[in-house]
Amino acid sequence: MNNESDYKDIWVFTEIKDHVKVHDCALEILGKGREIADKLGQNLVAVMLALDAEQYISVIEEHGADKIIYMSHPELKHYHERIFTKIVHEFVEEYKPSIFLFPSTEVGNALAARIAYRCKTGLVSDVLNLELSDEYGENLLLTDKPAYGGNIHVKIICPNTRPQMCTITMGTFKKTLIQKATVEIIKKEFNHDVQSKIKIIGTPTRKDKPTSTLSDVKFVLGGGNGLVSKDNFNKLFQLARLTSGQVGGTRRPILDGWMPEHLQIGISGETISSDLYISFGISGAIQHVVGIKDSKTIVAINKDPNAPIFRVADYCIIADAKDILDGLLEYFTVD
Numbered sequence: 001m002n003n004e005s006d007y008k009d010i011w012v013f014t015e016i017k018d019h020v021k022v023h024d025c026a027l028e029i030l031g032k033g034r035e036i037a038d039k040l041g042q043n044l045v046a047v048m049l050a051l052d053a054e055q056y057i058s059v060i061e062e063h064g065a066d067k068i069i070y071m072s073h074p075e076l077k078h079y080h081e082r083i084f085t086k087i088v089h090e091f092v093e094e095y096k097p098s099i100f101l102f103p104s105t106e107v108g109n110a111l112a113a114r115i116a117y118r119c120k121t122g123l124v125s126d127v128l129n130l131e132l133s134d135e136y137g138e139n140l141l142l143t144d145k146p147a148y149g150g151n152i153h154v155k156i157i158c159p160n161t162r163p164q165m166c167t168i169t170m171g172t173f174k175k176t177l178i179q180k181a182t183v184e185i186i187k188k189e190f191n192h193d194v195q196s197k198i199k200i201i202g203t204p205t206r207k208d209k210p211t212s213t214l215s216d217v218k219f220v221l222g223g224g225n226g227l228v229s230k231d232n233f234n235k236l237f238q239l240a241r242l243t244s245g246q247v248g249g250t251r252r253p254i255l256d257g258w259m260p261e262h263l264q265i266g267i268s269g270e271t272i273s274s275d276l277y278i279s280f281g282i283s284g285a286i287q288h289v290v291g292i293k294d295s296k297t298i299v300a301i302n303k304d305p306n307a308p309i310f311r312v313a314d315y316c317i318i319a320d321a322k323d324i325l326d327g328l329l330e331y332f333t334v335d
């Protein structure tokens with residue numbers, strides 16, 4: 001147990017995605033961090049490790065940070081568990097943040113777990129909401145985490161150890177532009193021995209993989225396990241071509257080889273904010289719903305009237321998804 005009163009400020013790990021931009025999830029978290037910092041009368045601090053890190057400072061400043069602690073070095077171009085853990089843990093030891101928030105990404109989850117272990121504190125992963133609560137102690141961070149496929153939500157606090165830490169699911173909060181009048185910039189020198197058991201022999205980036213453009217698409221057709229077969233799923237691609245829409249979907253069709261991985265929507269895929277989203281045979285697991293909830297109109301087709309997707313849909317169609325798909329294909333096919 002550490003002395004809670006020694007700890008203050010709200011920290012956000014501002015991850016750099018593919019060494020080209022600040023991760024959107026980190027920018028979203030800065031917005032929520034700002035709100036919490038204002039309520040507590042404390043500083044919002046962004047922590048960044050990167051190659052040529054100076055290029056990212058302005059965007060972090062625009063999203064509400066009071067302070068940026070950063071390190072810039074070629075060895076920080078790629079996430080390296082040992083190096084990042086050592087450096088960030090040293091920052092924590094030196095400055096003692098009360099709350100430390102991470103994006104729920106591969107890097108964020110891996111790093112947060114290691115930092116929490118070193119600090120002997122708790123960590124809640126894949127959080128879907130945050131608030132301050134006095135219920136179990138003054139101004140404790142109350143996190144909301146889905147469990148059992150989103151069927152229940154649990155509230156978790158970290159009462160006796162610091163920092164209070166969690167990783168936050170992409171799309172949980174909205175990016176907010178808030179520029180503070182003055183932002184304190186602290187550059188730390190990189191003086192770490194990079195000898196490690198892990199040697200990076202190549203530097204592939206996600207740019208080498210097909211990238212999804214789902215986040216900007218106005219009309220998305222979502223396919224799920226309820227489409228039953230690859231042939232039916234192919235019809236979804238056909239309908240998308242006819243209607244200038246784009247196919248996305250759940251994790252299930254990826255596992256079945258019906259759809260490429262980069263079209264996954266949800267907690268570990270893309271977040272969409274389309275004008276129209278039509279789901280075909282999708283149950284509505286929370287891991288999927290977090291990725292579609294910003295769509296303006298959601299139409300759901302499912303044969304089960306109790307399917308959870310109907311709780312978030314604007315229009316609910318209880319039917320066989322294949323029948324609706326066939327009908328739409330017929331309607332849009334020009335003879």
Ligand SMILES: Cc1cc2nc3c(=O)[nH]c(=O)nc-3n(C[C@H](O)[C@H](O)[C@H](O)COP(=O)(O)OP(=O)(O)OC[C@H]3O[C@@H](n4cnc5c(N)ncnc54)[C@H](O)[C@@H]3O)c2cc1C
Pocket residue numbers: 149223224225226227228249250251252253264265266267268269280281282283284285286287288301302303304307319320321322
């Ligand atoms: C750590 C983690 C991360 C995850 N990340 C994601 C993610 O990013 N995105 C994601 O989508 N999932 C993700 N998942 C998986 C998620 O939990 C669900 O398993 C998945 O979303 C379910 O996909 P589904 O709705 O297609 O399939 P199912 O759950 O099998 O649901 C199929 C639905 O189709 C309906 N149906 C069946 N036949 C028909 C028919 N003929 N006509 C109409 N309806 C029919 C059924 O009633 C059912 O509701 C993740 C899971 C974990 C544990």
